[in-house]
Amino acid sequence: MSLIKRIRGMFSTDLSIDLGTANTLIYVRGRGIVLDEPSVVAIRHHGAQKSVAAVGADAKRMLGRTPGNITAIRPMKDGVIADFEVTEKMLQYFIKKVHETGFFPPAPRVLVCVPCQSTQVERRAILDSAYGAGAREVYLIEEPMAAAIGAGLPVAEAHGSMVVDIGGGTTEIAIISLNGVVYSHSLRVGGDKFDEGIVSFVRKEYGSLIGESTAERIKQEIGMAFPGGELREIDVRGRNLAEGVPRSFTLNSEEILEALKDPLSGIVNAVKTALEASPPELASDIAERGMVLTGGGALLRDIDRLLSEETGLPVIVADDPLTCVARGGGKALEMMDTRGLDLITSI
Amino acid sequence: MTETAANTVLPGRRLQAAREKLGWNEADVARKLHMSVSFVRAIEADDYERLPEATFIKGYMRNYARLLEIPADEVANLFEQLVDEEQYEEPQDLEQPASSTARPWWLVVAAAVLAALLLAWMIWPEPQAPVAPASDVQQVQPDNMPMREETGLPTDDSAALTPAPATDEELPLAPPAAETQAPESAEPAATASDRLLMAFSGPCWVQVLDAEGETLFSGQREAGAELALSGVAPFRLTFGNGAAVASVSVNGESVTLPQSTPGNVVRVRAP
Numbered sequence: 001m002s003l004i005k006r007i008r009g010m011f012s013t014d015l016s017i018d019l020g021t022a023n024t025l026i027y028v029r030g031r032g033i034v035l036d037e038p039s040v041v042a043i044r045h046h047g048a049q050k051s052v053a054a055v056g057a058d059a060k061r062m063l064g065r066t067p068g069n070i071t072a073i074r075p076m077k078d079g080v081i082a083d084f085e086v087t088e089k090m091l092q093y094f095i096k097k098v099h100e101t102g103f104f105p106p107a108p109r110v111l112v113c114v115p116c117q118s119t120q121v122e123r124r125a126i127l128d129s130a131y132g133a134g135a136r137e138v139y140l141i142e143e144p145m146a147a148a149i150g151a152g153l154p155v156a157e158a159h160g161s162m163v164v165d166i167g168g169g170t171t172e173i174a175i176i177s178l179n180g181v182v183y184s185h186s187l188r189v190g191g192d193k194f195d196e197g198i199v200s201f202v203r204k205e206y207g208s209l210i211g212e213s214t215a216e217r218i219k220q221e222i223g224m225a226f227p228g229g230e231l232r233e234i235d236v237r238g239r240n241l242a243e244g245v246p247r248s249f250t251l252n253s254e255e256i257l258e259a260l261k262d263p264l265s266g267i268v269n270a271v272k273t274a275l276e277a278s279p280p281e282l283a284s285d286i287a288e289r290g291m292v293l294t295g296g297g298a299l300l301r302d303i304d305r306l307l308s309e310e311t312g313l314p315v316i317v318a319d320d321p322l323t324c325v326a327r328g329g330g331k332a333l334e335m336m337d338t339r340g341l342d343l344i345t346s347i
Numbered sequence: 348m349t350e351t352a353a354n355t356v357l358p359g360r361r362l363q364a365a366r367e368k369l370g371w372n373e374a375d376v377a378r379k380l381h382m383s384v385s386f387v388r389a390i391e392a393d394d395y396e397r398l399p400e401a402t403f404i405k406g407y408m409r410n411y412a413r414l415l416e417i418p419a420d421e422v423a424n425l426f427e428q429l430v431d432e433e434q435y436e437e438p439q440d441l442e443q444p445a446s447s448t449a450r451p452w453w454l455v456v457a458a459a460v461l462a463a464l465l466l467a468w469m470i471w472p473e474p475q476a477p478v479a480p481a482s483d484v485q486q487v488q489p490d491n492m493p494m495r496e497e498t499g500l501p502t503d504d505s506a507a508l509t510p511a512p513a514t515d516e517e518l519p520l521a522p523p524a525a526e527t528q529a530p531e532s533a534e535p536a537a538t539a540s541d542r543l544l545m546a547f548s549g550p551c552w553v554q555v556l557d558a559e560g561e562t563l564f565s566g567q568r569e570a571g572a573e574l575a576l577s578g579v580a581p582f583r584l585t586f587g588n589g590a591a592v593a594s595v596s597v598n599g600e601s602v603t604l605p606q607s608t609p610g611n612v613v614r615v616r617a618p
Contacts, residue, residue: 152402316406
């Protein structure tokens with residue numbers, strides 16, 4: 001490690017980054033969640049040259065609304081890096097943003113959460129882009145482990161804890177005991193697949209095209225995962241494919257339930273498989289206490305009821321599920337200082 | 348609903364009251380929530396010792412409240428207030444004192460102070476020997492004097508030749524090693540025997556270095572004072588005021604000082 005980086009490190013704080021497909025969250029030791037922005041970068045093209053036009057929330061507003069010389073990119077796909085350079089730029093921007101007052105360019109210690117079934121190449125890409133963004137030291141932690149710590153589960157005890165982290169790109173299912181992951185499965189189904197399901201449902205049923213941002217808004221406002229809940233409605237405008245002009249129509253919760261059927265059944269099946277694969281002692285712990293849902297997907301109305309009815313186990317939603325992973329990563333950084341590198345995964 | 352103050356405070360009691368109003372029993376609730384009856388009873392009794400971590404309890408209460416169609420957040424908040432009061436382990440409580448962010452600045456300040464001290468140490472002049480307490484006759488011994496005790500005692504032949512331990516006590520002023528046939532091992536003691544005596548007629552600053560360049564004495568003497576030192580000759584003497592030096596002698600032989608220089612500073616090698 002170069003001396004200059006070490007000196008710059010004195011002016012930087014430890015960060016835990018939840019580099020998600022949909023949102024990137026940064027937790028700073030002692031300050032809590034300091035950044036929660038969409039993982040979107042807007043790139044401006046000047047002929048062959050590229051420059052960053054906007055990052056985060058500003059860039060997300062441009063998504064799908066950009067002129068020809070700007071492209072808004074989501075550099076993460078399915079929980080892993082799809083565009084290496086852009087991810088590095090985005091991380092650089094975010095790290096700088098949380099160190100606004102610094103005189104030196106920041107060189108923090110960074111802990112990044114990675115999907116548990118990401119390949120070595122994917123992990124190396126995340127590691128390298130964090131180093132490229134100026135980090136002094138980079139550690140990786142598996143997302144479900146961070147989620148479990150963030151949700152307040154007793155990960156260090158000889159008790160099986162099951163956590164289902166439904167993120168934007170992936171759903172991570174893990175059974176954790178004694179600071180280790182006993183079973184884990186990563187499913188490339190998440191909030192994005194819910195949105196896609198809504199888009200294709202609307203195209204099929206209403207012959208209209210809606211954007212992903214609209215689909216996300218529909219999901220957040222009226223989406224539900226289990227029948228029998230309160231029926232809500234929303235007015236949506238989309239481009240009618242036959243007429244070619246924008247048309248307004250009304251969607252209700254039942255229709256969205258239908259639209260989300262496929263991705264939801266994927267998650268339910270994966271959870272059932274995890275329970276089948278868990279060692280009997282841990283399975284009995286899980287049967288007694290239940291499983292914990294984290295991630296943005298846990299905010300989908302009645303998704304806990306769906307899983308509870310399908311598995312016959314208690315299912316609870318963690319407090320503030322969106323920030324669980326980043327908070328857990330921050331706690332892991334603190335634990336790392338006191339207890340060593342137990343929780344940290346290697347490439 | 349007939350709610351007393353206690354019912355509104357304890358979340359479990361509130362859930363129990365709502366359940367009883369609906370006419371359900373505990374087993375119904377346990378079946379609907381896929382939980383054991385003992386957990387339902389523990390929740391209603393607010394007996395958190397029999398339940399898992401706070402995260403789970405809060406989640407169970409939310410689910411239970413939703414089942415009974417009473418506001419889930421309200422019940423969860425009641426529980427949160429309760430655990431805050433009881434200092435129950437709270438997963439949400441992540442705000443740490445700002446010490447960790449302040450640390451780098453401390454490190455920087457400490458490093459700067461350390462660097463300044465190092466620099467000062469490097470450019471500071473040679474450390475000077477401590478000034479002996481003022482008395483008319485000074486006896487300052489070089490550091491290697493105590494070695495005599497070690498070298499004199501253990502060797503058999505030296506003990507046979509000289510009754511060394513007996514003479515040790517008179518050592519500082521009367522160096523016996525020169526007279527006795529000391530073995531080779533006693534060499535440091537033998538060389539440290541030269542005696543320097545100075546007398547002053549006026550206030551004068553003095554510095555005395557021995558043959559190895561070690562400072563034997565450095566300080567000021569008043570009029571009429573004497574200074575006796577023992578060390579390894581030749582000595583290098585520096586007097587701040589040459590005119591105030593009455594006499595200088597080494598092992599009884601007097602040393603003549605050169606003519607006083609314009610600044611009155613006299614430097615001399617003796618003998």
